[in-house]
Amino acid sequence: MRQCPDRSGHALRAVFDRRAAAASLARGHAGGEVAASGVWRFRELLLPGTGPTLAHPEGDTPIYRREAVSRFAGVADLGLKHEGQNPTGSFKDRGMTVAVTHAVRFGASAVACASTGNTSASMAAYAAHAGLPALVFVPAGKIAAGKLAQAVAYGARTLLVRGDFDACLRLCREASEKLGVTLLNSINPWRIEGQKTIVLEMLQQRGWQPPDWIAVPAGALGNTSAFGKALIEARELGLIDRVPRIAAIQAAGASPFARSFKTGFRKRYRVAAETVATAIRIGDPASHDRAVWSIRETRGVVEKVTDAEILAAKAVIDAAGIGCEPASAASVAGVRKLVRTGVIGAGESVVAVLTGHVLKDAEIVMKYHTAPGRGRNRPLEIDADLRAVARLVRRS
């Protein structure tokens, strides 16, 4: 892999921009996966050294702008960076391509992770690509069917643990220490390196002009950690001249980090987590310390939103034709709350990250739209008869 010998901001920007322009030509060509990847474009800032590189390719996700979502959130300048458009439907692919590549280069014999669903789906896909056996620990009965199906379909040995995510992570850590399998949760530093590219790519898409704020859903806090690291490195390298503030948003029923923020991070909390947003149902965030650093370094904030607020935001994002999984909508729900409480100004620019695809959790969509309430879109069963269709069309 050719590297960039000059690491000044100006030279790196030129290299990254040249690779971005060439990416679409590389897509679909034999051996073009690395050149087409929105992660490996930033290779100088991720993984030192050379060797085999496992890319699907991933990244290169769009930033949507939709009037209805901006109005709902209360900021005119709102971009939605949609990480659900990665190969396995979530941002996890960005960290996984780097962590699995590192594991392969260092001769791993098998990989393992604990997951609320998306990590296992992603790890299973990249392990299959690398030809490595994969071991997955997920909380039994607490994972969306689509995500479980992905891990199973991609061939991972899937263990349904009678316990919550935090129990799964404890078990997985023990297993990886005692059984010699490589742990690929976000405590693996190479996952964080890959996830930095969500921010780097967003900055590049904006012509290296940072927004005022970046809002991100927060569970185990891998992204919160990665975003702070990416921003501080980008400023130190001269890729950007000012650092956006991070708004990390938790679900109210799983908000130990938001509680800790309120104490100025003097205390760390662990809670029994419960929320409709299963991807962030985490009571003891593994990357707490690194995330504290990120929030402090970016003058960031941590906020929590209720399940009702998350589902209301999701309905607006979905109805705009974009769609996302429940945890993702926490970012937009959080922006709305922070605008209403005066923390984010209505005239400021915000990029909210949507972390997962709408199809990841179809059960929640159907539960929401078949319940009574305003703005629901209940599917209607009819006879196979044009008169029935005509009656409905007239009524609506």
Ligand SMILES: Cc1ncc(COP(=O)(O)O)c(C=O)c1O
């Ligand atoms: C869709 C989705 N959003 C948000 C998160 C939380 O990210 P983090 O653990 O990096 O805070 C996850 C993690 O599983 C996720 O799958």
